[in-house]
Amino acid sequence: MKQVEYGKTGKKISRLGFGVLRLPYEVRENRIVYDEESSIDVIRYAIDAGINYFDTAPSYCGKRSQLILGEAIRGRRDEIYLSTKFDTADPDLEAQFENSLKELGTDHIDFYHFWSMDLSYFADKGLAKNGPLDRMTKLKEQGLVGHIAFSSHDTPENMIEMIRLAEGRFEALLCQYNLLDRRNEPVMAYAKSLGMGVSLMGPMGGGRLGTPTELMDVLPGGASVASAETALRFVFSNPNVDIALSGMNTTCMVDENIRTANDPAPLSREERDRIEAVADEKKKLSDLYCTACNYCMPCPAGINIPEIFKMYNYHRVYGITDYARAQYGMIGTGGDKDFQNASACVDCGLCEAQCPQKLAIRDELKNAHEALAP
Numbered sequence: 001m002k003q004v005e006y007g008k009t010g011k012k013i014s015r016l017g018f019g020v021l022r023l024p025y026e027v028r029e030n031r032i033v034y035d036e037e038s039s040i041d042v043i044r045y046a047i048d049a050g051i052n053y054f055d056t057a058p059s060y061c062g063k064r065s066q067l068i069l070g071e072a073i074r075g076r077r078d079e080i081y082l083s084t085k086f087d088t089a090d091p092d093l094e095a096q097f098e099n100s101l102k103e104l105g106t107d108h109i110d111f112y113h114f115w116s117m118d119l120s121y122f123a124d125k126g127l128a129k130n131g132p133l134d135r136m137t138k139l140k141e142q143g144l145v146g147h148i149a150f151s152s153h154d155t156p157e158n159m160i161e162m163i164r165l166a167e168g169r170f171e172a173l174l175c176q177y178n179l180l181d182r183r184n185e186p187v188m189a190y191a192k193s194l195g196m197g198v199s200l201m202g203p204m205g206g207g208r209l210g211t212p213t214e215l216m217d218v219l220p221g222g223a224s225v226a227s228a229e230t231a232l233r234f235v236f237s238n239p240n241v242d243i244a245l246s247g248m249n250t251t252c253m254v255d256e257n258i259r260t261a262n263d264p265a266p267l268s269r270e271e272r273d274r275i276e277a278v279a280d281e282k283k284k285l286s287d288l289y290c291t292a293c294n295y296c297m298p299c300p301a302g303i304n305i306p307e308i309f310k311m312y313n314y315h316r317v318y319g320i321t322d323y324a325r326a327q328y329g330m331i332g333t334g335g336d337k338d339f340q341n342a343s344a345c346v347d348c349g350l351c352e353a354q355c356p357q358k359l360a361i362r363d364e365l366k367n368a369h370e371a372l373a374p
């Protein structure tokens, strides 16, 4: 597996990182239940294949992610780098950190991130004297944290300001970037110019590109090229990208993604330009930008929100309406039998409070139902 120098951290990291947030699961009694045995197998398979960066957070996978990862890396801690997060909603950083160490079965965290941080929090609380950044710095001085980093869904301008305010204490940035969302290019370039490591979440656009689209027609190899492969090649052709995190739930995905990450020939400038031109036409997608992160799940009314948004995008963005309607009509049958369609929404609003993309989920579900219901 190809490795890169991760900024100035002195660490050599595999170009493909493992985002431990989409592990294999089943739905039982309207609840997502993670298949821990398969999850551990996939993680160990990835280590065997040379992936050495694993990114988790206390709340991922219904709060099971750290525990499952901890079990998977037992006896193999020295082969990998661990990244986890501090949830800024809970001020007790030390308690959260201790819990992460315990769940992961380790005595140190290589990359400790402020999770999904925005400028208003950082300028007010994060930077306060003896506040979270100072306390993280203390953990670093004690050797318990290797490097301090942050992830964010804030605007690129605000992320740049956070980096500036931290005065060199952030050593890495985790942000979203993919073929259909290139907003963060300026902050990635800024971080890179300062010698920070740059890692990406959502390099595949949440799997939205998983079907042949008109985009595929302009890609090298046309529709025969796997869309996930193209999405990864696209992000790796940006010189400001160090590593891309992918949430992989099968060994097949691990193999495919590694093959692409090892590809010595990224997209040419001309290929990138062609793709960017088509992607720009699809900008309306950003109005409904679901990354399939699953934070809004489970919905108490049994609605598989990210899945419905995926179907809606097939119709709305790519114009493959027949397929989208057929898929929507199958909700409540077969493998989807535990789910309801969007009309089951009881308007509780729980999902919107969890959505990092700040989507108007209830309105969008109504629109999706209107467009896709028979």
Ligand code: SF4
Residues within 6 Å of the ligand: 298, 299, 300, 301, 302, 303, 305, 344, 345, 346, 347, 348, 349, 350, 351, 352, 361, 362, 365
């Ligand atoms: S608002 Fe609707 S979709 Fe969202 S959690 Fe409540 S019932 Fe589910």
Ligand code: SF4
Residues within 6 Å of the ligand: 289, 290, 291, 292, 293, 294, 295, 296, 297, 305, 306, 309, 354, 355, 356, 357, 358, 359, 361
């Ligand atoms: S609707 Fe929001 S929270 Fe739910 S999966 Fe999509 S991006 Fe994530």
